Amino acid sequence: MAFHFRFGPADLLRCRFSISPRWETQEAVRTLMRPHRHAYHLPWLRQIRVAAEGLDLRPLWLLMPRAGHNPDFLSPPPVGPSVTFEEELARVRAASSADPHAVREDLRRALVCSPGAAESEAGRRMLADPARAVRELSDLLEQAWTALIAPHWPRLRALLEADILFHSRRLAAGGLEALFDGLHPDLAWSGDTLTIRKPGHHDRSLDGQGLLLMPSAFVWPEVVGGYDPPWQPTLVYPARGIGALWTxxxxxxxxxxxxxxxxxxxxxxxxxxxxxxxxxxxxxxxxxxxxxxxxxxxxxxxxxxxxxxxxxxxxxxxxxxxxxxxxxxxxxx
Missing domain, CATH: 1.10.10.10 (Winged helix-like DNA-binding domain superfamily/Winged helix DNA-binding domain)
Incomplete structure (x- = not known):
């Protein structure tokens, strides 16, 4: 089982980097429930302990299965190289009015990946009223941003920008093969296909959209790829230098x-x-x-x-x- 991104000639010219404060917020929330991610972030965990205790993150955790689907509407890829959290959150809030049926299906696909989640009181409530679920989840993301990430965003952004600068130079010097070879050990480039060695299956032709590359301070040790159409195909990888991030x-x-x-x-x-x-x-x-x-x-x-x-x-x-x-x-x- 693996994820495959299949490139055409136009896609080779349309790979780009971006930074997403909303993604970092989501992955910080996920890190709080994944002890294996704590190693590099212990100083941050100590700093945000009191603030985190004031948040009820269970609705977001319910949509973060160990393996399987995560709701795409909660994490739309950024549309530019440098967007604000407020701009990204506005896109999340707009999801229910754009296509409420798609939101419900997105929620259902995530909930069934965690045993009992769809039948839980919170899960049933989300499925019964997807529009309300979007509002409540958006509010919770905003609270998490304010409490967990915003005070540390200058330091995090500096790390992510430095990573993009480094890998942009690798891309310029050696092309996509050199770039992907240095991003993560679970990535393999062969012919016109980028493969992510991980559980699950995702096979997508990029069809001229190219690939969005996003460094993340909180995704370590994993590399994440996916998004179903119409979302931009995206690859999220651990940023360089996270070992010294909180020193x-x-x-x-x-x-x-x-x-x-x-x-x-x-x-x-x-x-x-x-x-x-x-x-x-x-x-x-x-x-x-x-x-x-x-x-x-x-x-x-x-x-x-x-x-x-x-x-x-x-x-x-x-x-x-x-x-x-x-x-x-x-x-x-």
Whole structure:
């Protein structure tokens, strides 16, 4: 059993990356009920413990079977490279008015994947009134976003943007084969087909839509693919660097480097172990965005940083010389 995405010539030109705050919210909710996902997120779990205790997440958990269908209307793929949670939630809320019969079938398919879920009081209530179910589930997703993800979104977004930058360069350097080879060990590319080795069956020709690729901080250790028409074919994979996601900031910049560059610029350079935006660095370092922006401009002008645009954000990363200065490693010959 496996999932297969079958590419045509047009699909090879229409693969794109995106970030979904709604997806991260959903997977954070799922992580709370999956202990095997906790390893990388223990600091986050400690921080959100009190807030999570104030949420009744059981209706969402009822639609998250261990194996099988998850409601597509609850997680529509993002339509652009950088969307807000509010924009995504509006699409979820609109599902019941667009096609209430499809929503009911989507709910039913998910509920039957968990023994007894469809016959439970909550399950029967959802199936009896799908429109009300959409409203209540949307409200619960919004509460989960506010309590679990929104306070940490700058850090999470910086991680996801850095992942996209890394894999975009792999795609540019080696094509789809090189890209998929480095995304996840359960992925295999052969001929014109991408296969996900996992339980279940899904076989879809992309038919010119291409494939949407979404990094996620919370999906580890799994890779997720699917969506039935008319949804965009999508692949969600674990983002690089989640092992250090919740670690404390690095210590102060070395004195020698601070004397050379100035304390503020040295701290910014040392904080760029992964590509990051001005806002993310400002939050990480506890500095004003304008101050960080001035330091970034100076470091960029000195040849210590590169910049690249992703959606509405500009990400900065160290050049080989910047890496050598920040880490003490000799620059490449």
């Amino acid at each position: 404390a900031p690095a210590g102060p910049a070395p004195q020698v480097l601070a004397r050379l560059l100035g304390r503020g610029r040295a701290e910014v350079l040392c904080a760029l172990a992964e590509p990051a935006s001005t806002t993310a660095l400002a939050r990480r370092l506890g500095l004003a965005p304008a101050t960080v922006s001035a330091h970034l401009k100076a470091l960029h002008g000195a040849g210590l940083l590169l910049s690249s645009r992703h959606g509405h954000h500009i990400l900065y990363e160290r050049t080989p010389l910047g890496i050598a200065l920040a880490t003490g490693a000799p620059p490449p010959p």
